[in-house]
Amino acid sequence: MGGRQTGRRRQRLRLVVVPRLHLALVAASLLAIAAGVAYARHLATVSWTIQATVSGKVVVIDPGHGGDDPGTLGVDGVLEKDVTLPIAQRLREVCGSHAVYALLTRSKDASVAEGIWDPGRRRDELQARADLANRWRADVFISVHANSFPESYWHGAQTFHYPGDQRSRRLALAIQQQLVKRHLTPDYREALPGRYYVLHQVQAPAVLVEVGFLSNPQESRNLQDPAYQRRLADAIFAGLVDFWLAERRSPDQAGMTEPRYEYP
Ligand SMILES: [Zn+2]
Known part of the structure; x- marks a missing residue:
């Protein structure tokens, strides 16, 4: 029951x-x-x-060095000019897939200025690159370089802007934030001012990205790896988008403090 x-x-x-x-x-x-x-x-x-x-924005990408100017020499013998070009090309691909018009100051292993390159004409070479950006009415200019330091343990990417240029500084901060977020650089590495001639001569917001240290064996290997190059390109592009979205929201974004020191 x-x-x-x-x-x-x-x-x-x-x-x-x-x-x-x-x-x-x-x-x-x-x-x-x-x-x-x-x-x-x-x-x-x-x-x-x-x-x-x-969409419709014009980005001028400048692969550092080229031709008779090799740039810095990696621990494994790689030349800076041979690392900056493929990274710039990948950045152009990423831009293209988002309807952003990207132009390279050089698309092969050559100098940009007319005539024979020699170290005494470094400024002419940089001027030629800045002139292209101005002639092409760049909305943004990004110069791609790789770093080197006597001690091999230094690593990570770092973004520079010309001191006193606030729009360039905001662009540099946005790119650096993405590089940190995507673990392409340690979080202590900040965007910094740097008195780079080429940045000064470009009318648009302009930054120089040191994508990593060729003096660090692991990072030098990474910088030659297409997958890592693509990650760098994605990070730089994401920073660009952040910058443009922020400018769209508030063109004169205030309240940012100056970095503590200047790069020589
Ligand atoms: Zn360089």
Whole structure:
């Protein structure tokens, strides 16, 4: 008898519990669908905003050195000019896939200025690159370089802007933030001012990205790896998007403090 009663109670319980569970599942599913739709709409809005902000922009990318000017020499014998070019090319690819018009100051292993290159004409070479950016009406100029230091343990990418130029500084900060976020540089490495001639001569916001240290064996290997080069290009592009979105929101973004010291 006791068993039958328990059975009936169980049955009653099941009658009550099952629909509730069923309702809960239906509600959860509906919620999930609603959340999914909202999220998809959000993504669409975000990507539309990004696309509307970046499309048609002109980015001039400057692969450092080239031709008779090798740049710095890596621990494994790689030359800076042979690392900066593929990274610049990958950045151009990333820009192109987002309808951003990207131009390179050089697309082969050669100098940009007319005539024979020699170290005494370094300034002419830099001027020729800046002239191209100005002639092409660049919205942004990005010079790609690789670093070197006597001690091999230094590593990480770093972005520089000309001192006193606030738009360039915001661009440098945005790119550096992405490099840190994507673990392409330690978080203590900040965007810094640097008195680079080429940056001074470009009218658009201009930065120089030292993509890493060729004096560090691991980083030198990374910088020659297409997958790592692509990660760098993605990070730089993400920084560009952040910069343009911020400019769209508030063109004269204030409240940023100056970095503590200047790069020589
Ligand atoms: Zn260089």
